[in-house]
Amino acid sequence: MTSIVLGQGRDGSDTCIDLPELLATRLLVQGNSGSGKSHLLRRLLEQTATLVQQVMIDPEGDFVTLADHYGHLVIDVEDQSEASLRAAGERVRAHRASVVLNLEQVEAEMQLRAAGAFLNGMFEAPRAHWYPVLVVVDEAQLFAPVAGGDTSDEARRLSLGAMTNLMCRGRKRGLAGVIATQRLAKLAKNVAAEASNFLMGRTFLDIDMARAADLLGMERRAAESFRDLARGQFMALGPALSRRPKLVTIGPVTTASHATGPVLVPLEPVSAEDLRDIILEPVHEFTPRARRESRPPPPDLLAQLDAYGAEREAEEPAPAAVVVEADPDQLWSLVAEVVAGEGSDYKPLATLYQDFQLRARIQGLSRNVLELGPFHRMLATIRAGLDRERSESEDWKQAQAIAATLPEDVQGVFLLLARTALDGETCPGDEALARAYGTHSLGRARRQLNYLEEREVIVLQETPLGRRVAIVGLGWQTA
DSSP: OOEEEEEEETTSOEEEEEHHHHHHHOEEEEOOTTSSHHHHHHHHHHHHTTTSEEEEEESSSOSTTHHHHHOOEEEEGGGOOHHHHHHHHHHHHHHTOOEEEEOTTSOHHHHHHHHHHHHHHHHTSOGGGOOOEEEEESSHHHHSBSSOOSSOHHHHHHHHHHHHIIIIIOGGGTEEEEEEESOGGGBOHHHHTTOOEEEEOOOOOHHHHHHHHHHHTOOGGGGGGGGGOOTTEEEEEETTTEEEEEEEEEOOOSOOOSOOOOOOOOOOOOOHHHHHHHHTOOOOOOOOOOOOOOOOOOOOHHHHHHHHHHHHHHHSOOSSOOOOOOOHHHHHHHHHHHHHSTTGGGSOHHHHHHHHHHHHHHTTOOTTSSOHHHHHHHHHHHHHTOOHHHHTSHHHHHHHHHHTTSOHHHHHHHHHHHHHHHTTOOOOOHHHHHHHHTOSOHHHHHHHHHHHHHTTSEEEEEETTEEEEEETTTOOBOO
């Protein structure tokens, strides 16, 4: 058994926590402000720093000092996008890096989005990287609130979903959640209920004491004892701690937070008149410089080409209007050039369509020679690996008709599956599915298979030799 000393019991004996059991059963820490939660978390992180990979979600920047002693990587989220944080979450698991996600410099909305993106990236890591990780979330009521607040519903859903995945489904993926909160009443119940180990600190509100007593299996009248706990004292219960409620005083720590508690400093005697001159000193207001006249932005390249063509027609009027008919083979070739462009798999559809329009205008065709819908279907067909002749077959038209009933973002995935099933090839791998979906996240691409099966357009079968997919209504299936 690998255990660490968390502190001392009432009789002075060491109180240990079983680390493998903790990784399997998760931990909930509760206590009002000043009860010693951060001290407890720091003790836990210091004692396990050399034993297991750690990830700290730090809303106040209290734990960045771990980097100086234990080599944790500190990620400041103020200059990071959600996509980069999601990718960072996957890479952290691949390289088994201990990380402190510092959310101190961003507002509440971005804190929820950043934490949700990072945790989702860790959750979606490939199975080969499911090493055990201790994921510590301080002030968990911010990221898994029981009710709405000042943040948007979208950010709250993203963060709450990530926290739910961490506590409810994270065990099989090696994610061991340790969440700390000031108010149990403000923490979502489905998140708190998944913890099997509890450390309950000083609490004064009746509703929080009642919930803490229920979690520890104590009688309601015994809940009053939570008010008498000193700073750094917690009632411990759980398979990794103790089979019966036990008082533990948390041991000392090596590192310290940058933040310091309030310290009483004697006031220096200053006369009221001197203070008046200092506090009400006039502020010099500077006259802002006049703004320069804003110039209109230059027209885009397509507009310049249209304007150039109109000028030429005005200068040299043609005897008769010449209409260039669009050749289907020429359109196919133009879309194929767009598909072959560097990084086209991950570019938005609007960007690819604009690229196609530019190529069409250069060859003398109208920029609207192919509408966006037909362009998207042709694009997905070429990405699926079909040539022009086979794309006109009746079989493929049936597949396109099924794809038309699906959302645009998953049509490419379905058509790729349909083409491989039509040719009897093996099911595409995660990377091929991710390219067809336009994402770098393999986990997000894999989820589209389950979505397509829920829509009843494919039948998914997991076999010892890999995945097999059958197309509903067409009778095709992959090898």
